[in-house]
Amino acid sequence: MRIAVMSDTHGLLRPAVLDALRGAPLILHAGDLGKASVLESLRAIAPVHAIRGNVDRGEWAASVPSTELIEIEGRLVYLIHDRHALDIDPGPHGAGVDVIISGHSHRPAHEVRDGITWLNPGSVGPRRFSLPISMAWLTFATAGGPPAVKFVTFDS
Secondary structure (H helix, E strand, C coil): CEEEEECCCCCCCCHHHHHHHCCCCCEEECCCCCCHHHHHHHHCCCCEEECCCCCCCCHHHHHCCCEEEEEECCEEEEEECCHHHCCCCCCCCCCCCCEEECCCCCCCEEEEECCEEEEECCECCCCCCCCCEEEEEEECCCCCCCCEEEEEEECC
16 A cells, blocks of 8 residues: 655645645645645545644644554554654554654655654645655555655655
């Protein structure tokens, strides 16, 4: 299964990003949606798991969880906006998480450490400094092992 992963829209959904999401069976958003209409637009494309980021405030954001643990294809995926605020033990003697997805920094990053895939898809919202506008695709292999990660970048 190939899953779309994004973060930090800050209320901006670019047409190129919407086009890239078409056909996704599932969208994961790691917070800073910016406004309710972003969530509604994403839900029109595919099922969405989204969490609240530090800019998500107001009545509409109250129903959006601050973290979420999701099982996808037998793997546990944990969504948290700021990885430095990690509130669980993700390892095998704790939550047993396979993937941790975060946002907040706007900086795309991917590493596998102690068997856990850490992924920050970057930001698809307004450009911050000279960082790229990016999202990622997460693909789980049927044979196990860490999922494949492919970043997608967009021109501003």
